[in-house]
Amino acid sequence: MDTAAITVTGLGIRFRRNRRGRRSFKDLFAGVRRRSRPNEFWALRNVNFHVTPGESIGVVGRNGQGKSTLLRLVAGVLLPDEGSVTVHGGVAPLIEITGGFVGDLTVRENVRLTAGLHGMARAEINRRYDTIIDFAELDDFQDTPYKHLSNGMKVRLAFSVVSQLEEPILLVDEVLAVGDKAFREKCYRRIDELLAEGRTLFFVSHNERDLRRFCQRGLYLNHGELVLDGPINEVLDRYNADSAARNKR
Template identity: 45%
Template sequence: MSEIAIQVEHLSKQFRIGANSFQKTFRETVSDAMLAPARRLRSALRGQGTQAATKEFWALRDVSFDVNQGEVVGIIGHNGAGKSTLLKVLSRITEPTAGSAMIRGRVGTLLEVGTGFHPDLTGRENMYLNGAILGMSRAEINRKFDEIVAFAEVEQFIDTMVKHYSSGMYLRLAFAVAAHLEPEILIVDEVLAVGDAQFQKKCLGKMGEVAQNGRTVLFVSHNMAAIRSLCQRVIWLNKGTVLKDGPSASIVNEYLMETVTSSSSRVDLSEATRQYDFGKRLKITELTFNNGEPILHGQPLNVSFNYEAYSTVYGVSFGFGLSSLEGTRLLSIDSDLYSSRYTIHGGNKGQAHVIIDTLQLQPGIYLLDVGSRSGDGNALDYLPGCAQIEILPGPTTPASMSRLDYAGSVRLEGRWQWTQDATKELD
């Protein structure tokens, strides 16, 4: 039996929300003391009490779970579900109101940009400080020093005070220290969103390496692709309690299904935020799949574009794409590849339609990109990742397909032949 690295039993954390419920600075405390008599006088004249109203808020309520040594566990949930509070309790940053959390092993924590860094120390000094906090000897830190600096890409700034770092530099160094100083348990909150795409990929690769080396990882993220690829198991928090706990693929799928609204087959784009000058000359106001009916695997797909033109545009084409949650494009449909382009006069509203005879993307959740361009190739409107689209099993979808979610999203039927020594099993 694997040794338990993290043991959480009936953990609860309560906060008091109100005027006096948060910690104050020394300056605020002195100021409040000086102004208190005047406030009490005003309250008496109004006939009100002097005690500010507070209310209790349970960020965590009776949370219990175990994490075995070497296990990589994702923590997911909507904003306010209690994910960050849980990690702060496990990292000994805040005390629980009730229950207990036992940690067996040296812990490396990255809960926000620059956790544990002192702004008036240089990058070099902070590396040794963080290492000491983790229980590392100076010799151990020296051995990892060059590797950490190279990973963080801050060589020329390593002797600069970190208060002068950009947020990206701060993050790179903080993550590099937390991941390279070989803690037995690595706790990482949703900090990778601060970095650029290249650095996020680099961090995820390092976390995968940490996991393969048999160390324990707790990872909070809204990036379900990262959770699915890194974690063997997922704990889903909802309103401070454990809603689900199980294999990452099934829990992530359930979580994503909940995030899809019932109107996902009809996407209102009229008020969507656009970058640059997209939507100024022509705007796609709505995209409708199957007249608002569910989208089914193996069945025809009918897509309608509603648009408004604010000036005359020539050679107009429309298109949409469906991508995996990792951002890999799986399906692209563009009108200019298969039909003529059109002139649309300013002030006109209209529709464009496209039909796909058989939709071969397997059941699941996909990201939608929508766009339109003019005859000179310039984008008229572009909305990347503007909605999540759900494809449901159709009447011809094999029941076994639900077990193949890890094997790609486009499933095509082929002509198979077996040698005579293979025996067909009964259905």
């Protein structure tokens, strides 16, 4: 446990239907039952696991089962209502294609701003800038406002910036599905390089082939609970069996 990259203990987070629940200061000191309100539900509850450095983890489950919420908790974007998430080392999050980017700023300005917000020093940004632009294939769009880019261009820029961060943990949540096939393959090669360097990967995808390619281990979430933690092939086999059983009902 002392060498864990990520430790999750008794993790739970609650939402209200249609929007995040608001709690008063008084609510923070109330018991869980007392804090419960109508129309609230637990997106995740009693989730426990730990990840060692260099592991590649695939998070499996149907839509709405808490996969993306788990990544946001690991990234620190959300705070839990119960339990804890402890991350040893920084994270490079590729969670939302618009996260950290400003529509009215140019591509050039956004690269410098976003990389800086993730802790990259100015000299390092200058050193890596051309690599970021080349990888994103946006050489002719450096002075174009971010809001005028296509979704595919935004994905290319986001991945290019995040993949240049030196953080030991990489979080990837479905966003590569937006890019074209040729760029996805380039991203996959970059992920292979990062894994070869010993990075830790947390990967959410509905693409079974990608999960089997990148991930050694799987976490299967169902109704906000962790129902299986094991080798990725076993986790996917269980998920597929459960899906087949549901379809027969």
